[in-house]
Amino acid sequence: MKFFCSKNSALLFLTFIFLNSYICKGQVDSLSTSEIEEILILESNIQGLLFQLSVEVKQYELFEIENEGFFKNNNFWLSDTIQTYNDALVLKSILEERYNLKFHVKYIIFDKEVDREAVDSYLNNLIRNEIFIPMTNGASEVSDGELIILGSKVDFKPFHKLKLKLLQDIKVIILISILVLFLLSSIILVVIMIFIKSRNKQRNELSKKFKELTYEPISIILFDKSLEEIESYSKAEIESYLPKNYLSKPLFKMVLIQEIISLNKNMKGEFKLKLKLFYRKLDLHLFSINRLKSKSWDVVTSAIVEINEMDLKEALPEIEKLVNHKNFHIRSSAVATQLNLSLDKNLNVLANQTYPLSAWQQMIYLRIIKYLSSKDVVKIIYLMESENPSVRIFGIKLVRYLGRMDRIAKLAEMYPAASEEEKIEILKGFNSLGAQTELDHVHQSLFSNKERLCLQAIKTLKNIGDEKSELLLQERLKSVDSFVLQKEILSALVKLNKDSFDQFVMDESNETFIAIQNHLQDPLLSDV
């Protein structure tokens, strides 16, 4: 027994070594006959494989062999089928020793007798297809290799059976991933949109509700209370006219401010003062000033508008910080508020603008400056001397818009060093203010090779030109190829001196000039 155990252990060890090696190789190599022999010895049961012992028939042995359970088949005595190869070998060994006969092991695969080569092939096929996994018995220690073998005892499932071929292509996987990502992003976006929409809807409904709540208190304050009464009220007394606890809600405050601002724009006289007092008594001015610190440009801009509308001069230092803000809306509103509330006749806030002024900004600032100039003389000279070209141009325009004759000399002084755009505006100023003293500058521009500047010079001379201008216009006409300039010069000449113009056209005998002359003299076409 001890011999068997030690022998088995040794065989097991050897089996481990070669099993590990062939498992590591991926179970694809065929096993040799000796390896198959070892597996047969170690395995207790191999599906479909049985064994039988056979011995040649001899008459005198008949009785004894029959006692061993053998039966006769032609010239051989055959044993019953034996489950394991090991049992067959043991029995063979015992019987050979007992009867001194040569016994043979026969191999039966699915009831069919086969030779040893077929058994090797059969076992190799079983192992290669993982239908049969060789196991080890009696190993005392568990190794990684053994675990792999044990793990392999699980019912066979082909590795690629359930996998889609599509998923084996990396491009398809990337494409599917992108589509899934896109789908997820879309879903997230839709969810966010629905959330924002519902939040806005809720906010709008709440605003409507708050608006309804403000009508009555504002009406009572405006119509039932005098200015002196409102002045004498404490904050708590004013608050008592409003719905309780609502003033702590920022949205309610914002709605209330909007309504006050809207009324302030539409009301005049004592009502404006009452609204401003009402606004201050409720400390809404502090709320507006605090909103200047917001990170949202629209909140800051509306806060600036509120400060402007409610004349919150105490907020000017904060507004001043925003006059050169990178955001157009904040910057425009801050400059407009600074101009409006500071009443700075030097217009420093505008002169020190670092960003270019748009036409829209110029229109807004013009309205405020017109209002300021109705109270005091504004010093537009600072704008004309600004380092910002767009501010300089705005300053030049203001000379014309405000009819500042006293600044014609300054325009003339600027003219030589001015840019084309500035020169055009200066010429418009000369034209509008009838600055005949500055004709030399106009004459100079008449011979400019820049068409826009030349055109403006002609238009200016048309209104304020003298005899010298006539001659210069005639001279310029000879060197001009542009039809627009030719027409404008001839139009100016007609206006300045029609006789001289007719004589000039006659002398020149130029077909184009004659055609333009006919056009200008036609009462129906002259203004076309």
Added chain:
Amino acid sequence: MKNVLIIEDDKLISRLVQFRLKKDGYKVIMAEDGLQGIIAIENESPDLIITDVMIPFKNGIEIINHAKKFSPKVPIIVLSSLGEEEGTVMEAFNLGASDFIPKPFNPNELAIRVKRLLNN
């Protein structure tokens, strides 16, 4: 009690005017747009109409036109922003508007004008 119809899309202004006129004892009907205004003119037979020029669906000029056809004697006060064109105001008067009040306005002044027109 005299009926005054206010056609104004700015709710706050119409509520304030309503509040002020109610204090003087008038019954005030409010319409938020031109269509509501026309329906109110036909159904409520107001004694005086106050209308803004710029209102949704039908403007102030169309309101005056309709009111003058429906009840020619009803006085109409036009409320309008100063920014609106002079031509519109002139057209309103030509169509038969009784008075014109530019915005910004004083509600007390409006109340006095309403009283004067209704007493006449």
